[in-house]
Each structure stands twice: as structure tokens, then as C-alpha cells.
Amino acid sequence: MxxxxxxxxxxxxxxxxxxxxxxxxxxxxxxxxxSFCYFPNCRVLQDLRSKSLEIAPKADSIFQKKWVNLDDVKKTMDYGDVDFSISNKPFEGGKIYFIEGKNTKGESITVTMVNYEKKVVLTDIKKD
The missing domain is CATH 1.20.5 (Single alpha-helices involved in coiled-coils or other helix-helix interfaces)
Incomplete structure (x- = not known):
């Protein structure tokens, strides 16, 4: 040929x-x-966003201080960085995740969430 x-x-x-x-x-x-979401950070954030969000009393008291609001937390769940060195550990029947992001004033915040099978619980928010 x-x-x-x-x-x-x-x-x-x-x-x-x-x-x-x-x-x-x-x-x-x-x-x-x-959506094309293949990296670990993207997959964790997508999983957290797909479930219903509950707010623990400690996190609710932080919202009352007015330096952070729910929109900041949602933006952190969209664009934040999961700290895998301390995250993805068993915690009270779920897995705990620490997500670093920024609030509307540009200050660094760390959002702590517990991921259960059917829900996500916002447990704490800290200023860095």
C-alpha cells in the first residue's frame, strides 16, 4: 500500500x-x-454547596457581630481554598473542613464546616 x-x-x-x-x-x-470539577478543592466545595446548610449557634452569634455575613460564607464556599492538612477528618459523625476565604472587607477568614451525608453544618468562622 x-x-x-x-x-x-x-x-x-x-x-x-x-x-x-x-x-x-x-x-x-x-x-x-x-460542571467540570476534577481537582480535590473544587470537588469538596461542590459537595458542600450541593447540600442544605445549617448554622450552629456559635456561628450564628458570630453573624450578630456584623463583621461577616452569610454572603461571605457562600462566596468562600464558591472561591475558597480547603486546607487539606487539617481537614477531611472524622468529626461527630461527619467530616470537618476548614475553608480559607475573604469577607467583603477583604479580611481573611476561615470557615469551619462539618459535612454530613445529607447536610452541612457551619460551626465556626474566624478572622485570620
Whole structure:
């Protein structure tokens, strides 16, 4: 078989494979509920956001001080960094996570959450 025929078969197969890959990835990207979240930090934050949030009395008393609000906590759950060196440890039937973020004033905060099977409990918020 001549080189030009082999090259034509190769390029034809490559083109056909590329069309299939683009078609399937485009269909997956068009779905509204699909997100590409493969890194550990992203996966933990996505799991925490997907569950109902309960606020412990200690965290509620911190909200009364007005230096942080629930929007700051939600932004931290979207854009924060999970400290894996002290997180992901068993705690009261769930796993505890420490998430570092910022409040609206630009101050660094650490949000402590306990992740249970069906809910997430906000236990503490600290200024760094």
C-alpha cells in the first residue's frame, strides 16, 4: 500500500474521530447541570454547596457581630481554598473542613464546616 493511501486513511480516521469527540463534548458542555470539577478543592466545595446548610449557634452569634455575613460564607464556599492538612477528618459523625476565604472587607477568614451525608453544618468562622 502506497504512503499516500495510508496517509489518506489516517487523515480520514483522524477527521472522523475529531468530529465525534467535538460532537460529544459539545453536547456535554451544553447541558446546564454539568460542571467540570476534577481537582480535590473544587470537588469538596461542590459537595458542600450541593447540600442544605445549617448554622450552629456559635456561628450564628458570630453573624450578630456584623463583621461577616452569610454572603461571605457562600462566596468562600464558591472561591475558597480547603486546607487539606487539617481537614477531611472524622468529626461527630461527619467530616470537618476548614475553608480559607475573604469577607467583603477583604479580611481573611476561615470557615469551619462539618459535612454530613445529607447536610452541612457551619460551626465556626474566624478572622485570620
Amino acid at each position: 502506497k504512503f499516500s493511501v495510508r496517509l489518506a486513511y489516517y487523515l480520514g480516521g483522524l477527521l472522523l474521530g475529531t468530529v465525534f469527540v467535538v460532537y460529544f463534548l459539545q453536547a456535554k458542555a451544553d447541558a446546564r447541570d454539568v
